[in-house]
Amino acid sequence: MSFVEYSDFIQDGDVAIVYLGHESMMPVKVQKGAQTQTRYGVLRHSTDLIGRRYGSKVTCSKGGWVHVLHPTPELWTVTLPHRTQILYTTDIATITMMLELKPGSVVCESGTGSGSLSHAILRTIAPTGHLHTVEFHQQRAEKVAEEFKEHRVDHLVTVRNQDVCKDGFGVTGVADAVFLDIPSPWEAVRHAKAAMKKHGGRVCSFSPCIEQVQRTCEALADQGFEEISTIEVLLRVHDVRTISLPVPDFGSDPSAQTEPDAAEKTAPASAPIQDTVAMKATVPPREIPGHTGYLTFATKPRTS
Amino acid sequence: MSFVEYSDFIQDGDVAIVYLGHESMMPVKVQKGAQTQTRYGVLRHSTDLIGRRYGSKVTCSKGGWVHVLHPTPELWTVTLPHRTQILYTTDIATITMMLELKPGSVVCESGTGSGSLSHAILRTIAPTGHLHTVEFHQQRAEKVAEEFKEHRVDHLVTVRNQDVCKDGFGVTGVADAVFLDIPSPWEAVRHAKAAMKKHGGRVCSFSPCIEQVQRTCEALADQGFEEISTIEVLLRVHDVRTISLPVPDFGSDPSAQTEPDAAEKTAPASAPIQDTVAMKATVPPREIPGHTGYLTFATKPRTS
Amino acid sequence: MADNGDDESQYRIKGGDYVVLKRGEIFKAVQIQPKKKVIFEKQWFFLDNAVGHLYSTTFEIGSGGVLQLRKLRDAESSTDAKEAGTDNRNIVDDGKSQKLTRDDIEMLKEQGLKGQEIIQQLIDNSSTFRDKTGFSQDKYIKKKKKKYENTVTILKPSCRILAMMYQGREPGKIRHLRYDTLAQMLTLANIHAGSKVLVFDTCAGLVLGAVMERMGGYGSVIQMYPRGEPVRAGVESFGFPAHFRDTLHGFPICHVNALLAGTLDTTAKDPSAGRAFFFLNKSLRNRVKVLTSCFFFQAQEKKVKQEEKRKKLAAAAALLEGRNADGLVIASQYQPCPVLMGLLKFLSPSRPFVVYSQHKEPLIECYTKLKEHGGTVGVRLTDTWLRHYQVGFKL
Amino acid sequence: MADNGDDESQYRIKGGDYVVLKRGEIFKAVQIQPKKKVIFEKQWFFLDNAVGHLYSTTFEIGSGGVLQLRKLRDAESSTDAKEAGTDNRNIVDDGKSQKLTRDDIEMLKEQGLKGQEIIQQLIDNSSTFRDKTGFSQDKYIKKKKKKYENTVTILKPSCRILAMMYQGREPGKIRHLRYDTLAQMLTLANIHAGSKVLVFDTCAGLVLGAVMERMGGYGSVIQMYPRGEPVRAGVESFGFPAHFRDTLHGFPICHVNALLAGTLDTTAKDPSAGRAFFFLNKSLRNRVKVLTSCFFFQAQEKKVKQEEKRKKLAAAAALLEGRNADGLVIASQYQPCPVLMGLLKFLSPSRPFVVYSQHKEPLIECYTKLKEHGGTVGVRLTDTWLRHYQVGFKL
Secondary structure, three states, X not given: OEOOEOOOEOOOOOEEEEEEEOOEXXXXXXXXXXXXXXXXXXXXXXXXXXXXXXXXXXXXXXXXXXXXXXXXXXXXXXXXXXXXXXXXXXXXXXXXHHOOOOOOOEEEEEOOOXXXXXXXXXXXXXXXXXXXXXXXXXXXXXXXXXXXXXXXXXXXEEEEOOOHHHHOOOOOOOEOEEEEOOXXXXXXXHHHHHHEOOXXXXXXXXXXXXXXXXXXXXXXXXXXXXXXXXXXXXXXXXEEEEEEEEOXXXXXXXXXXXXXXXXXXXXXXXXXXXXXXXXXXXXXXXXXXXXXXXXXXXXXXXXX | OEOOEOOXXXXXXXXXXXXXXXXXXXXXXXXXXXXXXXXXXXXXXXXXXXXXXXXXXXXXXXXOEEEEEOOOHHHHHHHOOOOOOOOOHHHHHHHHHHOOOOOOOEEEEEOOOOOHHHHHHHHHHOOOOEEEEEXXXXXXXXXXXXXHHHOOOHHHEEXXXXXXXXXXXXXXXXXXXXXXXXXXHHHHHHHHHHHEOOOOEEEEEEEOOHHHHHHXXXXXXXXXXXXXXXXXXXXXXXXXXXXXXXXXXXXOOOOOOOOHHHHHHHOOOOOOOOOEEEEEEEEXXXXXXXXXXXXXXXEEOOOO | OOXXXXXXXXXXXXXXXXXXXXXXXXXXXXXXXXXXXXXXXXXXXXXXXXOOOEOOOEEEEOHHHOEEEOXXXXXXXXXXXXXXXXXXXXXXXXXXXXXXXXXXXXXXXXXXXXXXXXXHHHHHOEOOHHHOOHHHHHHHHXXXXXXXXXXXXXXXXXXXXXXXXXXXXXXXXXXXXXXXHHHXXXXXXXXXXXXXXXXXXXXXXXXXXXXXXXXXXXXXXXXXXXXXOOOOHHHHHOOOOHHHHHHEEXXXXXXXXXXXXXXXXXXXXXXXXXXXXXXXXXXXXXHHHHHHHHHHHHHHOOHHHHHHHHHHHHHHHHHHHXXXXXXXXXXXXXXXXXXXXXXXXXXXXXXXXXXXXXXXXXXXXXXXXXXXXXXXXXXXXXXXXXEEEOXXXXX | OOOHHHOHHHHEOOOOOEEEEEEOOEEEEXXXXXXXXXXXXXXXXXXXXXXXXXXXXEEEEOHHHOEEEOOOOOOOOOOOOOOOEOOOOOOOOOOOOEOOOHHHHHHHHHOOOOHHHHHHHHHHOEOOHHHOEHHHHHHHHHHHHHHHOOEEEEXXXXXXXXXXXXXXXXXXXXXXXXXXXXHHHHXXXXXXXXXXXXXXXXXXXXXXXXXXXXXXXXXXXXXXXXXXXXOOHHHXXXXXXXXXXXXXXXXXXXXXXXXXXXXXXXXXXXXHHHHHHHHHHHHOHHHHHHHHHHHHHHHHXXXXXXXXXXXXXXXXXXXXXXXXXXXXXXXXXXXXXXXXHHHHHHEOOOXXXXXXXXXXXXXXXXXXXXXXXXXXXXXOEEEEEEEEEOXXXXX
16 A cells, blocks of 8 residues: 555555545554454454455444545545644645646645645655655644655655745755645745746645735736636535425315215315425535635746 | 506506517617517517506517516616626625615615616615615716616615715715725725714625725724625526436447347347437536625614 | 604614524524523523613623623724734644633633633633734634623614524524525515515525515515415514514415315305315215314314404405416425416416525426426526625734 | 756657647647648637747747747736726717727738737727726726737646636537536546556547546556547647557447456457447357458458557457456546446446536436445535636735
């Protein structure tokens, strides 16, 4: 297992995703002899996990069963331990395409946060790209570096613990793309520019408030970035259900000629039968999906 | 006919809406002896319109037919002559509810523009409310006053041709609600406050750009307005169609045992028949519905 | 047109008024009743002290659930001038930054400290607050405020407020009808004073109330209701003046076919037996007596009320008989297609109608049927998308 | 890791390159061919002069359709310092404010004036421009610019650009797949280098190309295609290096059942007759000869090509036989349920798949079937909502 390469079988040292049920998953570090407690009982790693195929249905001690899934950046995003607000897959997918990431891309990112986006970037730029990620919070930088190792993607990433607004990304003229998720992205725009290739590239800044977006757009324009564009992407999940709709009873229709007996049968007068029709429908999200942030994209043109 | 009261029959002097087809309508001033040219031929007012019931299907000279509808503010919004950008029904409906308009409300509005919102306000505040509408463009102010007369709502409205930012609404302490659709709403906020009842009321400002919204929000907060909230409402029209989906052909299934004759019938080998399934579906709007503007609402608290 | 005479009485809270309690974004509709304990946001209090005050006044909940006028101060700026860090880099989220324990906080509450004061205590005892950025500080205060503040604002009800209240508190009761959708419906149905509007509302009566508000007591509203009694809880909450009631009529839809056939007998003693009566009348005359006498026993004690009901039904039937309604609004969990096709017959030509369903799929069916059936123009299936924007946070 | 050696050659436009033309928000994919007339936005020109220049260069279209390097100047600020009115109150829209007639403008064009110069002429001859507000002036310039400017920028193709191009130019060809949706699909299917991905794409090959871009020439992509030849126009436009082709395989879905049954004969001379052959082989042996000889005549002249095709089919079949694909992406106008159920069999356990349809209704069917069928977890029906924000307009 690695976050950039599939394996068929679970091995000692892997990180596996235990799927307990709809929207209920947990990551498990697979270790010989170890045990993991789930709501369906204990999972014994040596017997229940190691050597089995990813995707297997595994019976826990209490008789309940779980599925053990191969990790992906997307499963990691929904199961990772939060140390900060994180980016979710809807935004990540958009960022990946709009930054034109692909195998071989060199990317700079700050802040690393809980590493949700970092894993997705690494998946896309492997096996020949590199991620330079800058996190000013020391504890977080150390933790995420440890996770990169466990997920076997550490050869693709350099974690720096510094202040991107003051110290930049620690590299110059190498990046195809830069991503900013910091409180004052406008202070890092010149560093983003410096980190990028002479030929140019793409930059993205994520901010929850429109005021941050405005200052960032100004800084981007000042630094000569082009095609500055701000978007927001919201996800709607449609829950598929069988709905049951009562049918109105307008009373019997006197214009419809019926035999006395037939009428007696179809309308027993005292307790009208409540008819319903069933159909498949999607239940729209109860709330309009929540705002996460605005994504501002821009292109760095060629500089001499 | 009036824009605030239904009639059953078309009369001389009415404004009727001629419905030619889906999203194709035109307003017609009904006049004895007059004629209106449509793509289906001529409509003779005296014989084809006057005295007939609203909703009638009328045959034009070329043999095509149209429906003649009673005017409503909503039909007016989609047929009125544009002299400016106008507000559409989605925003108008939201404004009407969020300003808490109802019969008897006194409302101030600026600019009047082409009168799209004004008609909807008048419909809702009749028969006992009043609209004070301020338009700085003289030609427009005159034109809209003329239309109010034709639509028999002029007793409910006062049109003023002045600069709302400089001269205000021309009334003090009377309004339950104020609506602003001007380039610099923040300059009119103090006038809005002055026009409103001592007890308080609701205000709305419409602006296409977020920068305008910010300055307006600042001005509203400075003037002591409360519950300041900015929203945007977008309409999606779902086109209902019968769609036809081709069914994939994976080749015959050798595991399914068939008689030679039956096989020959169902699969004539050379030209595989393309099977399709049909179902009712809605075609989502091709483009994400367009941004019209942001609606900023606020409450004026009691002032002494 | 001027605010002459300053008739303040309409703005004052009176005993018996239907009002809406508000805290932050939370609303609750209640009636002002003497010594009636009200529970709102896990706190209980009495509304007696609110009587005589102006609507939109904010009160603090004192000990013993007594409302007191909130001291005038700007709630937003009351927390002492903040000292803010430039970023959150040094903040380690170890759960140890707050020195006050839960027990400490409970003690402060028992000492009678107000929400505002408790929040200040929390700030003073937070080891990280000063290091947080201004943005994080604001977020912190807002969060704590929500938890510890004990104020309540009393509002005059309106369609806007009640629609937002239902959406937040009991969306299931109003079939998940959002307020932006309700706004569209009222406008697209051209609801206005002086018209005759049919309403089929199983959304707690919210839609019915909204229609009545827009009609301002002019014209007539006929609630077409399925089985049993019409649902009108939502209408109560609007606190309409008494005369609005005269414009509201009810008609049980199980009589619709009889009415259309001209065989509805509103002289029947018990209109709720109308359907059975009519039906049996035609085809099972020998069973009629049994059934009507059966109904009769129940009806004895309610004779006066029944007579009133009969009159009301007759009045509603008279309004419907002309089949000349000006508007039709349907909002329910019922299959929309038959409801619409059944009630459309009562609408005048060239009049708008609007049908709401929580689900798109049954409306596709409805749309298709309308197109097949003919006789309507401008039919559209739409939804709206409402976005809130947080604007004005200064960096 | 550093940008060593400054290998500029990869950034230079070469003859034969697939490129994307851009003006404003309009894109068009073309190949650079000598003396080939290209039509873009109602103008024709030749791309020959672009060869050797760097990608992302903007050219002006000169007389005779010759591209010239645009003089360096800031396009945005090039219109003379504007004098703006404070509002539009004095502007009467009588259609008489522009003194230049259409003929005048045509004459200016013939005199060889550039777009920028024509716009300046229009401004100079507008009686109302100076009275317009800054906002209105900007709008005016933008509108005129769109109409009269004759520049074109040449871009290196990418998934982002091609997805936006198709969405704008030919949405029907890509089954109205929006770029934000494509972005979700590529991520949710965990497309990455080194994996084996099945693609069922009747969206002009755009999805196939996007998958290939994300795989960077590592691993294998098997295009599962219905009847006839696979659609790959979109793939061409990506202008992938030649070795990417080695990772792309095609397999006609009409062979799927045979493959699953182990009866697919890839040694047949003509694989496009494979289905008929196999089928008849089992049940109608007497007709086989007629049919195969019929195919044979056609096949004669294409013998070499057919042999190549046969080998390719065999290679694709070999990849599929293990039923161990790492990803499955379906994007087509076909009924998604049978396509998915048919191709799901080739996926390894614990691997993601994604199905796109323009319509929600067929996906409801698909979702329901998957739930009934079992064997999948985490199935969700979603769509995304993309909003653009105009930010940064200074008041």
